[in-house]
Amino acid sequence: MRVLVVTAVPVERDAVTRAFGGTPQVLGLPGAELHRSGAFDVLAGGAGPAAAAAAAAFALASAAGSAQGPYGLVVSAGIGGGFAPAAPLGSLVVASDIVAADLGAETPDGFLPVTALGFGRDRFAPPPTLVREVAAATGAAPGPVLTVSTVTGTAARTAALRTAYPGALAEAMEGFGVAEAAERAGVPVLELRAVSNTVGPRDRAAWRIGDALAALTEAFGKTGPVLEGWNRHDH
Numbered sequence: 507m508r509v510l511v512v513t514a515v516p517v518e519r520d521a522v523t524r525a526f527g528g529t530p531q532v533l534g535l536p537g538a539e540l541h542r543s544g545a546f547d548v549l550a551g552g553a554g555p556a557a558a559a560a561a562a563a564f565a566l567a568s569a570a571g572s573a574q575g576p577y578g579l580v581v582s583a584g585i586g587g588g589f590a591p592a593a594p595l596g597s598l599v600v601a602s603d604i605v606a607a608d609l610g611a612e613t614p615d616g617f618l619p620v621t622a623l624g625f626g627r628d629r630f631a632p633p634p635t636l637v638r639e640v641a642a643a644t645g646a647a648p649g650p651v652l653t654v655s656t657v658t659g660t661a662a663r664t665a666a667l668r669t670a671y672p673g674a675l676a677e678a679m680e681g682f683g684v685a686e687a688a689e690r691a692g693v694p695v696l697e698l699r700a701v702s703n704t705v706g707p708r709d710r711a712a713w714r715i716g717d718a719l720a721a722l723t724e725a726f727g728k729t730g731p732v733l734e735g736w737n738r739h740d741h
């Protein structure tokens with residue numbers, strides 16, 4: 507099965523392709539490059555949900571009309587912020603739910619998700635069997651991963667997210683955008699994050715990006731065969 511992996515930035519893309527060994531074939535797409543390693547096409551689509559959705563949608567549409575055929579799975583992957591103590595630095599999180607945490611309306615009584623406004627959606631659920639298999643292969647903790655357009659940087663915002671989304675393990679900026687594109691293409695979605703920093707008051711010096719990228723490479727090394735071999739019709 508062909509798998510599309512969407513990261514935000516090129517160092518994350520390269521951390522993923524490193525897991526597969528060799529030198530990926532580089533293919534041009536409108537607005538992006540696909541790095542192909544066997545069954546995996548890996549794309550650095552840009553930071554944030556809009557860039558991620560646009561990049562994923564282009565790649566999905568291009569594949570649908572290609573000789574190789576459509577993708578069977580889309581993965582949003584990269585580094586992310588972890589909620590302490592459940593998701594420590596260097597650990598892995600696989601999303602049980604991909605949640606749009608700041609898509610909605612602010613009111614004097616608090617935040618309302620778009621669904622409470624009567625339109626749109628605010629979460630996607632990856633296939634539970636796949637989440638379990640990836641968790642078992644990599645040691646990733648399964649749980650909700652939030653998609654935010656602004657990296658959390660204060661104690662107050664951290665507390666608000668914890669209250670609104672109890673049990674959330676991590677936040678990142680692309681998962682929900684990738685999931686929207688995958689949904690429209692009728693392809694299952696997964697999100698896998700390696701924790702580079704703790705969600706909380708901004709402390710850029712404490713980010714451990716190198717460790718998280720290394721964990722991402724190790725995770726794809728372990729879970730590559732699971733992703734490639736997974737067939738939603740078997741579950």
Ligand SMILES: O=C(O)c1cccc(C(=O)CC[C@H]2O[C@@H](n3cnc4c(=O)[nH]cnc43)[C@H](O)[C@@H]2O)c1
Nearest residue numbers: 514517553554585586587657658677678679680715
């Ligand atoms: O500054 C660097 O050297 C550097 C190297 C690799 C990646 C980055 C990024 O900033 C990646 C941006 C990407 O990371 C996700 N991310 C990471 N931590 C958080 C967070 O606490 N809250 C939200 N997103 C986070 C996010 O998906 C970004 O697109 C820098």
